[in-house]
Amino acid sequence: MPDSTIHAQGKLIEALGPILYRAELPNGKRIMAHLSKPLTDAGAVFALETDVILELTPFDFDSARILREV
Secondary structure (H helix, E strand, C coil): CCCCCEEEEEEEEEECCCCEEEEECCCCCEEEEEECHHHHHHCCCCCCCCEEEEEEECCEEEEEEEEEEC
């Protein structure tokens, strides 16, 4: 059985590249976040301070995938 992912809300606080951002979780932890494949293909660009839904794995709480804007 594949491991389930964890979805959390975060705020984008810094743009590090065209698809890479630094995000802050509600508990204050800062993580690296990258656009999901559908968002990358769509050419999505998010402004700073945007609230987004993040997908984390149970194995790595330091990086996440951006799924969508809240």
